[in-house]
């Protein structure tokens with residue numbers, strides 16, 4: 008089993024793997040996920056892509072135990088994802104689309120919130136962890152600022168720093184580069200890559216960002232209409248002959264025949 012070199016202490020802790028076995032999910036008679044099977048290895052960066060509404064967020068929710076499978080199962084670090092004990096035993100951190108920071112608290116207090124609530128260290132120990140996380144993400148100057156005073160890209164970095172303070176075995180990102188300019192998006196991708204390379208955190212990233220997926224992923228999964236139609240390395244995906252993969256990665260803009268008109272008729 009690969010291990011996570013904890014960035015905050017000398018302690019070693021196992022990076023968590025994820026196993027999804029024949030997972031299906033229905034909401035009423037809407038089949039949102041259809042017989043999904045995949046493994047994310049400890050220390051891997053797995054990027055899940057797919058068109059809007061294809062089921063990416065629902066799949067992520069199954070991994071963090073927020074949705075229950077209609078059939079099949081999800082294991083995190085060999086434990087049932089829906090089991091309450093799994094959330095206590097496996098340190099999972101989720102970086103949300105909008106960052107989900109508390110606007111009434113400084114950046115420092117946002118980062119210190121989890122370790123304070125869970126009494127995982129003394130105040131001096133918490134300071135050390137928070138300062139280390141801010142340093143990893145080059146955010147040292149923002150500690151006393153409020154989230155509203157930061158740019159969108161900085162807020163995303165703060166959200167990642169806050170997740171790091173939890174010393175996660177599994178980091179899940181939901182659209183980490185959405186609403187960012189291409190340079191900022193590239194820097195967030197680099198950070199995700201660095202965390203894998205230096206600390207061997209397992210990362211699952213839901214993203215529409217083709218550049219992110221093809222540059223930092225170990226493997227990419229492509230969901231379409233609830234089906235996992237491709238599960239490949241970026242090199243394999245670039246060379247794919249599947250027209251659905253080619254179309255998704257290289258969308259053509261056809262002003263004479265716009266897609267939304269097709270949807271209306």
Ligand SMILES: Nc1ncnc2c1ncn2[C@@H]1O[C@H](COP(=O)(O)OP(=O)(O)OP(=O)(O)O)[C@@H](O)[C@H]1O
Nearest residue numbers: 034037039057058059060061062063064065066215
């Ligand atoms: N709680 C729910 N009840 C009913 N339907 C739901 C629920 N959650 C999601 N869905 C439906 O499941 C489908 C997949 O939704 P999901 O949010 O996973 O898509 P997505 O791929 O993450 O899309 P986007 O890229 O736009 O975020 C959608 O049709 C959505 O309406």
